Amino acid sequence: MKVSYSIEEAAEATGYSTDTIRRALRNNDMTARYANSKPVILSTELSGWLEALPTEAPKR
Template sequence: MAFSISAACKVAGVGRTKIYEAIASGDLRARKNGAKNLILREELQRWLESLPTEKAIAELMAAKAPPIAGAAG
C-alpha cells in the first residue's frame, strides 16, 4: 500500500512541509508514478519510528540549557 503526500500527512499527523523536507533530506523515500509522489506504508512507518522520542528531545534540551544562576551543583 502507498500513500499520496496528502494522505501520508493525514496518517502521520504532520504537515506537507515536514514530509517534503524529509524526502529532500533522504530521510523519507518517495516513489514516483508520473508526476505523483507515493510513499510506501512501510517507509512512512520507518521514518516515523526514526524520529526522536519526547524523552530524547527533553534530554537534548536539558544538556544544551545554560546552568541556572544560584543553583546548587
C-alpha cells in the same frame, strides 16, 4: 491498511504537515516512489521514518 500514500495523505495519517513530509523527502530521510510524475510514499517507508524519529524531545 493502505499500501501507499500521497504527500497529503501521509501528512494526514501522521499528523504532520505536508511541509514536514516534503522536508523529510528532500533531506532523504524518507524516499518516494513515482507513479508517472506523482510521488507516492510506501506505508513501510512512512513507518520507518516515524520509527527513526528521536525518542526524546530536543532540549531547549
